[in-house]
Amino acid sequence: MYIEDLHDKVDRSREELKRSDSERLLLLQELNRKEAELQNSALCIEELEESIAAMALESQCEIESMKLDIMALEQSCFEANKIQEETTEERARMNGMIQELEAQFQDAQKIIESLDDENKELKEKLDMSEKNARLFCQGIEEWLQNKDRSHQKCQTCLSKPEDKLSILKEFGYITLYNYALICV
Structure with missing residues (x-):
């Protein structure tokens, strides 16, 4: 019995060994699959890190470009x-x-208006002086015509300017005559 038991034990051990081998193979396959997954994950992580690094570099470039734009x-x-x-x-x-130019322009306008007024006054004075001189000359001519002197003596007297002055002095009109000559 003992041999039989031993045979049974060996058979069981063999079966257990087979099962263990099967499990070991399954575990090895699982380990290989996990290693492949791990390698794929490592590659993905590496690619992601490269992408992140590229994106970070691109972002940094954009930031620097924005800084330059700013x-x-x-x-x-x-x-x-x-x-x-x-x-x-x-x-x-x-x-x-x-x-300043507007102020100067206004001052110039005032001066022009003042000069216009003065010019008008002077023209009026000139007109008045010319009128007075004509009236004065007419008065002298009338006086000379009414005088009982001879016509020839009057002609001679009027032909010389110094004689006219002596007549004017005689009648006190020298100031008015000088004024009329100056204004004319």
């Missing part, structure tokens, strides 16, 4: 503000000049 915009904004300030200063200066 700096360019800030520079443009600074220049635009500077131009605006210069334009505002120039406009203020031009407005000041315009106001």
Whole structure:
């Protein structure tokens, strides 16, 4: 019996060994499959890391590009503000000049109006002087015609300017005659 038991034990051990071999093969296959999955996962992780690194690099490039764009915009904004300030200063200066020129123009207008008024007064005085001189000359001519002197003596007397002056002095009209000559 003992041999039989031993045979049974050996048979069971063999069967157990077969089963263990089968399990071992299954486990090896499972291990190989897991290793393949692990390698695939490692490759995927590597690819993802490369993609992430590429995306990070691309993002960094975009960030740097945006920084450059922002700096360019800030520079443009600074220049635009500077131009605006210069334009505002120039406009203020031009407005000041315009106001100054307007004041000068108004002063010139006043001077022109004053000169026009003075010119009108002088024309009126001139007209009046010419009229007075004509009236004065007519009065002298009438006086000479009414005088009981001879016609020839009057002619001789009127032909010389110094004789006219002596007649005018005689009648006290020398001031008026001088004024009429100056105005004419």
